[in-house]
Amino acid sequence: MMGTCADLPARHRWVLMAARIVLTLRHPALVTRFAMRLGYLPNPAAPSRYNELMLWRKIVDRNPLFVTLTDKLAAKAYIRAACPELPVPETLWSGRHPEDLPVDLPSGGVVVKPNHGCAMNIFVSEGRPERAEIIRKARRWLDKPYGRRNGEWAYWPINRALFVEERLDLASGSIATDIKVHVCSGIVSHVWAEDKLAERSHLFDGQGMPLPGRDPDYPREDQALPLTSRLLDFVRQAIALAPRIAGDLDHVRVDFLVTDKGLHAGEICIYTAAGYGTWTNPAIADRLARLWRLEDSAYLRRRHRGVSRLYAAALRARCSMQGANKLRDRMRTPSPE
Structure with missing residues (x-):
């Protein structure tokens, strides 16, 4: 280091x-x-x-690229250009005003979210929650910037919008729901696969081999994700795709959503865990620090x-x-x- x-x-x-x-x-x-x-x-x-x-x-x-990648809508276009064969969840509607949400929105399984933050999702299915409740929550989201407390500045210039996205049938219980790949200057540092619904996860190295250690979200050893052949195959696929999306950035986390049919584009994370991420295996953070080349940052270029x-x-x-x-x-x- x-x-x-x-x-x-x-x-x-x-x-x-x-x-x-x-x-x-x-x-x-x-x-x-x-x-x-x-x-x-x-x-x-x-x-x-x-x-x-x-x-x-x-x-x-x-x-400036951080703003594009942090904007959930702009990031979709960026991923399509970088990796055209990777399916991207379809945007069914987007707009600046929650009141303009489609009236028939609650009839199907969709996700409503803003483009300028994290952990802000409304899962709509079979008419619940009601449209009025969705609008109230969406107004609160759009009325305030995200990331001020932790200095995540790339969220602040985003032109805030609301969008409706198709809800994928994720492979919880059989494979995983998410695979997240840390990339430094084109080199994969490690991979984190998780099943959010089953509350399980597993860590992998840059070649897709399982790593010891736990993460803060699922810290117990009995929360380890089962190592199935399909999971290992999907992890290897994510490792192959992630550097193409990451490009020459000094560090970025590329997320994938997992369905039984394959990988779909998730998010691109510039400030993983707001910069406070830790692991019980210290070798993970040490490897990230070794691979993260500040000379490849936009500031030093x-x-x-x-x-x-x-x-x-x-x-x-x-x-x-x-x-x-x-x-x-x-x-x-x-x-x-």
Whole structure:
């Protein structure tokens, strides 16, 4: 992981130290919440660990593409262009005003959701809930921005809208409901498969092999998802598709919905678990931190002026030195028998 580089030129060390002070003072609530949630004081200017890298993304890296990918409607078009053969759940209606929802909406199995947030879904079936109740809840969603508390800025510029989506018959109880793939600069770090209805999950490495360890949502060992041949096959399919959707982003989580017939496009997650995700197996977060290349971020790819130019140069130098150290370490490590 990226630690303090003693061999870094003094000018870069001083810049990174100053940047840490400035960013901490500029974002005291985020830094304090981070320390309270994760138990240590982060370095938002020169991140080393996975959660610090997430904090850096929220504070520093304002990649315009994040807004597109975070917008649930815009993300559908992005996925279709990147991976045309992957089925995308059909959007049956979209609009800015909940009052314009189709009158006959409650007659079928659909999902109503806004495009600018997470965990906001209304599952409609057989006339329930009633249209008036859906409209009341949708108004509350559209009246407020999402992600302010945790600094998830890519949600804020989205033009808020409501949409109705077909409800897929997910493979709960037989395979899984979701498969979520973490990708760093085109390399799959790990995969998380879950059955939301059965409250079970399993972790896999970048080759689709099962990993030990649990996740915060399903922490008990008896909540492990059964390893069936179909699940393993779908995990491998997701591993093949996810890098095409992720492109050259330094980190992103690509989600898939699972039906008995195959994978469907889910969401693209820029701020996984709002940046506070943890696992009982520390190797997962360590691997994410090793694979996450800040030099591939939009911030370090573009030109800067003034003080930002000094900071970007210092951070690039740190990344370059860290990359050289990693390569040296690999060359010194004996090959396995």
